[in-house]
Amino acid sequence: MSEYDYIIVGAGSAGCVLANRLSENGKHSVLLLEAGGSDLNFWIWMPIGYGKTFYRKSVNWMYETEPNPELNDRVSYWPRGKVMGGSSSINAMVYIRGQQEDFEDWKEMGNPGWGWDDVLPYFKKSETNDRGADAYRGGDGPVHVSTMDRDLHPLCQDFIAAGQEVQYPHNPDFNGASQEGVGTYQNTAKGGMRMSTARAYIRPAQRRPNLRVEKHAMATEITLDGKRATGVTYRQRGQVKTAKARREVILSAGAINSPQLLQLSGIGPADLLRDKGIAVRHAAEGVGKHLQDHLAVDFLYRSKVPTLNDQLYPWYGKLWHGMRYVLTRRGPLSLGVNQAGGFVRSRPGLRSPNMQLFFSPVSYTKAPPGQRALMNPDPFSGFLLSAQPTRPTSRGHLEIRSSDPFEPVEIHPNYLSTDYDVQEILEASKLVRHLAEAPSLANVIESEIAPGSHVQSDEDLIADCRARSGTVFHPVSTCRMGPDPAQDVVDARLKVHGIEGLRVADASIFPTLTSGNTNAPAIMVGEKAAGLILQHDG
Numbered sequence: 176m177s178e179y180d181y182i183i184v185g186a187g188s189a190g191c192v193l194a195n196r197l198s199e200n201g202k203h204s205v206l207l208l209e210a211g212g213s214d215l216n217f218w219i220w221m222p223i224g225y226g227k228t229f230y231r232k233s234v235n236w237m238y239e240t241e242p243n244p245e246l247n248d249r250v251s252y253w254p255r256g257k258v259m260g261g262s263s264s265i266n267a268m269v270y271i272r273g274q275q276e277d278f279e280d281w282k283e284m285g286n287p288g289w290g291w292d293d294v295l296p297y298f299k300k301s302e303t304n305d306r307g308a309d310a311y312r313g314g315d316g317p318v319h320v321s322t323m324d325r326d327l328h329p330l331c332q333d334f335i336a337a338g339q340e341v342q343y344p345h346n347p348d349f350n351g352a353s354q355e356g357v358g359t360y361q362n363t364a365k366g367g368m369r370m371s372t373a374r375a376y377i378r379p380a381q382r383r384p385n386l387r388v389e390k391h392a393m394a395t396e397i398t399l400d401g402k403r404a405t406g407v408t409y410r411q412r413g414q415v416k417t418a419k420a421r422r423e424v425i426l427s428a429g430a431i432n433s434p435q436l437l438q439l440s441g442i443g444p445a446d447l448l449r450d451k452g453i454a455v456r457h458a459a460e461g462v463g464k465h466l467q468d469h470l471a472v473d474f475l476y477r478s479k480v481p482t483l484n485d486q487l488y489p490w491y492g493k494l495w496h497g498m499r500y501v502l503t504r505r506g507p508l509s510l511g512v513n514q515a516g517g518f519v520r521s522r523p524g525l526r527s528p529n530m531q532l533f534f535s536p537v538s539y540t541k542a543p544p545g546q547r548a549l550m551n552p553d554p555f556s557g558f559l560l561s562a563q564p565t566r567p568t569s570r571g572h573l574e575i576r577s578s579d580p581f582e583p584v585e586i587h588p589n590y591l592s593t594d595y596d597v598q599e600i601l602e603a604s605k606l607v608r609h610l611a612e613a614p615s616l617a618n619v620i621e622s623e624i625a626p627g628s629h630v631q632s633d634e635d636l637i638a639d640c641r642a643r644s645g646t647v648f649h650p651v652s653t654c655r656m657g658p659d660p661a662q663d664v665v666d667a668r669l670k671v672h673g674i675e676g677l678r679v680a681d682a683s684i685f686p687t688l689t690s691g692n693t694n695a696p697a698i699m700v701g702e703k704a705a706g707l708i709l710q711h712d713g
């Protein structure tokens with residue numbers, strides 16, 4: 176049996192950070208276990224390859240939720256990265272930290288050390304912003320964050336102008352002093368290529384003698400000695416292996432798999448474990464509970480002016496932009512799909528923006544099932560405008576189906592299960608319509624394809640949200656951080672309540688969903704976790 180000081184389960188957004196930081200000073204041996212394989216894959220590195228990896232089993236867990244009662248019993252498709260870099264290798268690359276208020280809320284929920292001033296240094300530490308460092312942004316961290324301005328589609332300027340016409344300020348940096356306003360997004364990319372955490376943190380560290388990375392290594396159980404974690408059992412190429420942790424086991428397997436692994440190891444809701452024939456090692460009701468996710472509603476427009484559809488639909492357009500990308504790493508294939516957007520308030524009296532907007536100068540109304548047809552857009556000029564309420568109050572849960580670690584968990588997102596969330600998504604729809612009526616966008620819109628101008632009343636708009644809204648792929652909080660062992664899974668030092676030598680550090684620990692995309696805060700959690708672990712290291 177092999178022995179290490181630290182064993183990290185999952186080489187995703189947070190896990191790669193931990194593997195790098197814990198092995199950095201050379202004093203500790205670190206084992207990083209990843210269920211997926213290498214990220215040396217053209218579709219991962221090329222930003223628009225997102226459309227390919229979205230449904231690719233070799234790099235993606237491809238989860239499906241249970242039917243959502245409030246979404247007309249629709250099943251949601253939940254991609255998650257199963258590859259070095261985890262979901263940072265297959266995501267849409269938008270770099271957003273969240274609002275300062277989000278982290279102040281985390282602190283107020285009983286988590287000292289997680290307020291905005293506490294977490295800002297870790298955001299900065301992780302980042303190299305291509306506009307340079309300032310009071311908010313990092314200048315020499317591993318994750319490169321790039322402005323897309325050189326290759327932005329010109330329609331993004333119409334979107335920003337429309338925002339200003341309805342009194343939203345222009346914000347040149349959503350990750351600066353304030354998140355509020357409309358503008359263009361920055362991406363986790365460098366030189367026109369994706370900047371996953373595998374690229375940012377593991378590549379520079381992979382030759383360290385004290386870091387061992389095991390790929391295609393699926394952790395199946397945390398081994399325990401009473402109430403102390405002693406190591407991890409994993410399956411690799413058909414063989415069962417066990418590694419011992421002298422100091423700690425750290426779960427960074429993501430918001431679906433970290434709670435799954437705890438439950439499989441006998442740490443979870445006692446009734447559930449007994450029902451699945453698993454010995455209860457430590458009853459912890461919160462494991463798998465408090466699940467939160469962003470739900471967005473898309474509006475599709477036919478455009479009077481050319482959009483990316485006109486560039487990417489014809490075969491010669493694909494060829495030209497493909498060649499341009501290969502030769503120069505420039506052009507539309509070097510960017511994410513969400514080029515512009517913003518954070519705005521849908522009504523007065525709110526503490527901070529409650530809606531996130533996305534503007535994509537491309538549309539794909541007839542994507543065949545199982546395809547994200549980014550390279551095969553509509554044969555006419557079209558674009559997409561969408562909005563997501565940033566702080567949903569609906570809470571879901573997940574649970575193992577059986578004691579088989581290879582069986583996917585049951586996911587119950589419970590979207591729109593509160594009246595508040597129904598009102599918020601209705602306001603999101605109205606806000607998109609309001610923006611589309613502003614002169615700069617109205618001038619370029621030929622017609623609304625979806626939901627269509629016949630959908631007008633509140634009832635019809637809500638019915639449309641139930642029929643068409645979808646996940647933005649931000650599940651969090653299933654191993655929630657907080658002070659109450661009865662409901663929270665980890666404490667503010669990310670230690671699992673009631674178990675020694677075991678932490679969780681990934682998006683599952685978020686006390687609440689951040690206002691925006693979740694990759695940057697998951698990376699911050701990795702940085703902060705490493706800081707906490709090494710704090711008393713001498």
Ligand SMILES: Cc1cc2nc3c(=O)[nH]c(=O)nc-3n(C[C@H](O)[C@H](O)[C@H](O)COP(=O)(O)OP(=O)(O)OC[C@H]3O[C@@H](n4cnc5c(N)ncnc54)[C@H](O)[C@@H]3O)c2cc1C
Nearest residue numbers: 185187188189210261262267268269394429432682692694
């Ligand atoms: C399609 C998509 C688009 C997205 N777009 C954006 C975006 O534009 N911007 C943004 O900020 N966020 C985006 N996100 C969300 C963001 O990427 C995630 O919130 C973030 O990556 C989560 O990080 P994590 O460390 O919690 O988990 P992950 O990055 O998912 O890492 C978990 C890792 O653990 C591994 N693992 C799981 N179980 C085991 C096991 N038993 N044994 C060994 N290894 C295991 C997994 O294979 C994976 O590599 C998107 C996500 C998806 C899926």
